[in-house]
Amino acid sequence: MIKxxxxxxxxxxxxxxxxxxxxxxxxxxxxxxxxxVFLHFWKEPGQDELRENKCxxxxxxxDARKVAQILDIPLYxxxxxxxxxxxxxxxxxxxxxxGRTPNPCVVCNERIKFNFLFKKMLEMxxxxxxxxxxxxxxxxxxxxxxxxxxxxxxDQTYFLYSLNQNQLSRILFPCGKYxxxxxxxIGEKQNLPVFDKEDSQGLxxxxxKTPTKFIKRxxxxxxxxxxxxxxxxxxxxxxxxxxxxxxxxxxxxxxxGPYFVVDRDFKKNRLIVANNEQxxxxxxxxxxxxxxxxxxxxxxxxxxxxxxxxxxHPLVRGTLQHTTYNRQHTTRAHKNTKxxxxxxxxxxxxxxxxxGQSAVFYADDNEVLGGGTIIG
Numbered sequence: 001m002i003k004x005x006x007x008x009x010x011x012x013x014x015x016x017x018x019x020x021x022x023x024x025x026x027x028x029x030x031x032x033x034x035x036x037v038f039l040h041f042w043k044e045p046g047q048d049e050l051r052e053n054k055c056x057x058x059x060x061x062x063d064a065r066k067v068a069q070i071l072d073i074p075l076y077x078x079x080x081x082x083x084x085x086x087x088x089x090x091x092x093x094x095x096x097x098x099g100r101t102p103n104p105c106v107v108c109n110e111r112i113k114f115n116f117l118f119k120k121m122l123e124m125x126x127x128x129x130x131x132x133x134x135x136x137x138x139x140x141x142x143x144x145x146x147x148x149x150x151x152x153x154x155d156q157t158y159f160l161y162s163l164n165q166n167q168l169s170r171i172l173f174p175c176g177k178y179x180x181x182x183x184x185x186i187g188e189k190q191n192l193p194v195f196d197k198e199d200s201q202g203l204x205x206x207x208x209k210t211p212t213k214f215i216k217r218x219x220x221x222x223x224x225x226x227x228x229x230x231x232x233x234x235x236x237x238x239x240x241x242x243x244x245x246x247x248x249x250x251x252x253x254x255x256x257g258p259y260f261v262v263d264r265d266f267k268k269n270r271l272i273v274a275n276n277e278q279x280x281x282x283x284x285x286x287x288x289x290x291x292x293x294x295x296x297x298x299x300x301x302x303x304x305x306x307x308x309x310x311x312x313h314p315l316v317r318g319t320l321q322h323t324t325y326n327r328q329h330t331t332r333a334h335k336n337t338k339x340x341x342x343x344x345x346x347x348x349x350x351x352x353x354x355x356g357q358s359a360v361f362y363a364d365d366n367e368v369l370g371g372g373t374i375i376g
Contacts, residue, residue, distance in 0.1 A: 007033040009126035010172060013117050014038055014075065016063035018194050019132030019175050022183045025071055025190045026174040027130060036075040037120050038064045039113065042085040042205060044217070066193050080116050087111040089205055093218055099266050100356025101244045103373075104203060105311075110162040114171075121170065128172050135160055136176035137168050143296045144168035146368040151179040158311050161360045161371035162293045212242055212250065224269035226253060229262055229281055237271040240264045246282060246352025283349040288323060289359045290339045291372035299361075299369060306362040307344060309353055309374065315362060317347040339372065 012024045014036040028034045038061055061077065068075035088108045095102035117129040133156045134149035144165055149155045163171070175183055187195030206214040215221075221239025228234060235253045237243065243251070247261040251273065259273040262281045274281060287309070299305070302321040309316070323343035344359065353374060360371035 007031060008128065009033040009035060009124065010128040010130050011035050011037055011117050011121045011124065011126050013113055013129070013131045014064045014067065015132070016060040016067065016194060016197075017132060017200065018184055018187050018192070018197050019134070021064075021067045021132070021192050021194050022187045022190070023130055023132040023174040024067070024073060025186065025192065027172065028071055028073065030174075032128075034071070034073045035120075035124060035126065036064065036068045036071075036073050037117060038075060038077045039080045039116055040077055041112075042081040042089060044205070044214075063194050063197075070191060070193075076120070078116055078120065080112055083116075084108070084112050084205075092203075092211075093215075095356050096215060096241050097219055099240065099264060101354045102356045103358045104205075105159050106162065106358050108204075109159050114163070114167060118167070118170070128170050130172040130174060132175050133160060133173050134175055134180075135173045137171060137173060139169075145296050147176075148362070148366040148368070149173075149176045149178075154180050157362075157368045158308055158358065158360050158371075161295065161358065161368055163295065164293065165296070168295070210250070215239075215241055222269055224271065226251070226259075226271045226273060228259075229272060229274045229279060234259075234273075240266060240269065240271060243271055244352075245354045248277075280349075283351050284346075284353040285349045286343055286345050287350075287353045287359065287374055288376035289342050289344060289372045290375050291342055291370060292339055293372070294370035295368055301342075305344075305369065306364065308360045308362070309350060310357050316350055318344040319347075320344050320361065341375070342372075 010027055010032045012020065012027065012034055014020045014024060024034050024036055065075055088104050091107055092102050092104045113131065114129065121129050134151055134154045135157045136147040136149055138145050138147060146157060146160060146163060146168065148157050184195050202209045203211055208214065219241055221241060223236055223238055224240065225233050226235040226237050243261050243264060245261055248258050251259050251261065253259050257275055259275050260277055260282060261271065262274050262279060263272040265272060299320065302319050305318060305320050306315040307318050320342055323341055355374050355376060357374050358371055359374050361369040363369055
């Protein structure tokens with residue numbers, strides 16, 4: 001009697017969204033032994049259920065269980081609240097207080113989602129972990145390479161640049177070869193109740209679409225003057241931590257606007273604005289980046305690359321090279337690491353280059369080379 005080969009087991013992070021749900025369905029159809037994991041994150045204490053973390057609300061957990069029942073796979077709930085609070089929420093508040101504009105989704109993927117999924121993989125003697133991220137992995141020779149997804153609009157590689165070779169060798173991204181409408185159709189055919197569920201927007205730990213109210217609830221703010229680039233006072237801001245470079249909405253200045261944030265002067269507690277969106281002070285020809293990770297190989301410098309300076313920003317061309325930088329301003333995201341600093345000279349000056357945001361580098365064939373945090 002021939003013994004049936006053991007199916008490879010995969011731990012799937014299931015957030016109850018259509019992407020992760022379809023990822024689990026696709027993997028089961030491909031013959032994997034699928035185990036779902038629902039991560040329970042942190043929510044603000046003292047807030048009602050409407051302010052529960054969007055990614056792990058009771059409704060989301062119930063949806064994930066419905067999907068698991070339909071797919072006939074087990075679903076485990078893992079409590080990641082304490083780590084999420086320390087590594088994501090506290091990071092967000094500390095960086096905001098320090099005058100930077102943090103990117104908590106990048107940190108969450110690195111320190112929470114994949115960290116906990118890999119722990120579960122080892123605990124359950126599984127072979128892989130998988131998520132609903134829109135990205136692709138290819139093995140070329142002995143190295144694993146990360147590429148953008150087939151859906152340019154939904155591509156999420158910007159948030160995945162910290163993945164290393166060991167992780168990439170055990171990660172599956174089933175949604176990477178599809179476009180979002182195809183994923184929804186697959187979900188509908190599988191009778192998954194979340195096939196038409198809206199995509200989540202904004203930060204998952206804030207109930208509002210923008211973090212303004214969350215920052216007000218959790219940081220002590222000091223109002224100050226709003227001045228133009230010509231040193232003219234035109235209003236009062238509520239606290240510099242509420243604003244970011246290039247911001248237009250929420251400045252609340254009447255009259256001959258709109259106005260755009262050019263800079264934040266923390267020494268004098270002044271918000272500096274311009275009413276011309278093309279004001280040269282909003283643009284930068286170069287930026288300094290503290291590199292956290294090169295995914296496959298460190299590039300030979302100087303090197304022309306494509307770079308994304310925030311998630312929804314189009315790729316822009318620049319030349320990457322080494323530089324020296326005073327490391328006293330190292331971000332919390334890179335604390336206690338030996339990261340190198342690089343400078344990028346843009347082919348064309350870029351608007352609202354923002355310290356704290358991620359800079360992710362791409363090759364011309366859409367391979368993700370690596371990335372880091374903008375520090376200047």
